[in-house]
Amino acid sequence: MITVLAGGVGAARLLAGLVQVVDPAELTAVVNTGDDVVLHGLHISPDLDTITYTLAGAVNPETGWGLRGETWQAMGALARFEAVRPPGSGAAATWFSLGDQDLATHLYRTHRLREGAPLSTVTAEVTAAWGLEVRLLPMTDDRVETRVEVAGEGEVGFQEYFVQRRHAVPVTSVRLDGIDTAVPAPGVLAAVDDARVVVIAPSNPIVSIGPLLALAPLRARLEAARDRVVAVSPIVAGRALKGPADRLMAELGHEPSVVGVARIYAPVASVLVVDTSDAELAPAVEAEGLRCLVTPTVMHGPAEAAALGRTVLGAVPA
């Protein structure tokens, strides 16, 4: 059993590498749901969907999210309503672009949630529909909402920060609404307990992996499993490969480097995998109490992803 703590695109790419080197049926991904958003009455789970579409081979390769060959008729038609939406209304929100085929996933999920099915059950159904062998678990069936305090603007939802403002605004704090009462979804704690290796994917440490680590029962199990936990740094040469991890870390008082990543993960991971371009920082990483493993981590394609997967799985004693 291998368990991966996962955000969106970076995690999806690593998982696509791992399925090449181990039996996919032995893989479980515990996925962030703090980014989930209700738009137009639809429940959208961006990280779950990015991983699902990637592992199904259906993801848009240009963006790393959304579906290949997607059409945008619904969003195009929604623009008509922008002119009539009253001030203060969030309706006709075309800033969060939902493709027509992608909409089907949200329609199904929303319908099932309204029927009372927990998100973990719906996720199992959605991944079965897409033919996935990897098991995807939302971190929780409860509502956890990542809220971002934007300087000079106040608190906004994660997607309002990430997509609508293109994460190009200064952040003063991040709050995980609902985290204190949220319970890990069925199977999540066992997935950590039973795993030979737990991999923290190269996702944003603050807003993608952060919610998983802030889920107290999950964090406790990770601390107990620390010797079997390997993290992959999403920061390469001081920069996030994708998204605002570097900027967000700096703004929230973390060093935007593999050393800053090491400090965040030290309580729960015993190994940090860093890119060769950060080789010189290995001693500083190890000074934080983790073993530092230096290897190419940038996944340009399936071959690099598989190689990284193999390295990560070999990073802890069998």
Place this chain on the structure above:
Amino acid sequence: MITVLAGGVGAARLLAGLVQVVDPAELTAVVNTGDDVVLHGLHISPDLDTITYTLAGAVNPETGWGLRGETWQAMGALARFEAVRPPGSGAAATWFSLGDQDLATHLYRTHRLREGAPLSTVTAEVTAAWGLEVRLLPMTDDRVETRVEVAGEGEVGFQEYFVQRRHAVPVTSVRLDGIDTAVPAPGVLAAVDDARVVVIAPSNPIVSIGPLLALAPLRARLEAARDRVVAVSPIVAGRALKGPADRLMAELGHEPSVVGVARIYAPVASVLVVDTSDAELAPAVEAEGLRCLVTPTVMHGPAEAAALGRTVLGAVPA
């Protein structure tokens, strides 16, 4: 001021005729919402949308509902989930086909309703977005649900009867859930009080006009306005032009003819407009206490619709 009590396709066609013969800004349509349905978490108002799309010149001319040039990517993708939906779940309901552009209307409506806007407000916004000059009022902002008792099957929602079962099953009763506590939407009663002519459109008397007549305060105003109320029979030569009005009337103990229609409308209308093919039934209609006006009522195109509109407006004394 002209007010039209309206269901879906038949009402939309008559309204498209009326806008040719009077200033559209003088027209109000009070529209059935008993057919409204929540699917995939989206609030769908089929009658309001059919009228909106028709008056906007955007309706699919083949079907009389939906949008011209529509695409069906979302529904196509939804089919993937039919195989994984558990028994008893209504999810992945592709029997109610939602076009991609049409979805935008439902996304907007649902978002606004969830923000707390009443349906009448949202309807004003949607019709403004489509550039309508005619005022559309939902009969109520409250939830009224037309429920249909199907022989040997039990009670189902209206769309489950109408679309999913293609209204090809025997009906033993129709129940309007919520009607007793529903309040007419703002403007509805005044639209009847202030109208020079109130037109009951050629819609299904049981399930389209029925909910409006069952709304007690509205019915009381119609009874008081009876001298100014003109109904157009949706039954022509014993048959419904579209949909199950004939069959439904027979199953529920009404004569499926213009005479049966006359009996239903006699308390609230003083004139019944019937098609020339029913000319011989005029005396029987008048025996029910309404004046019978015989004229071509089948609207093959804009010219016939305009002619019918002109006739209807001239049917009561100025």
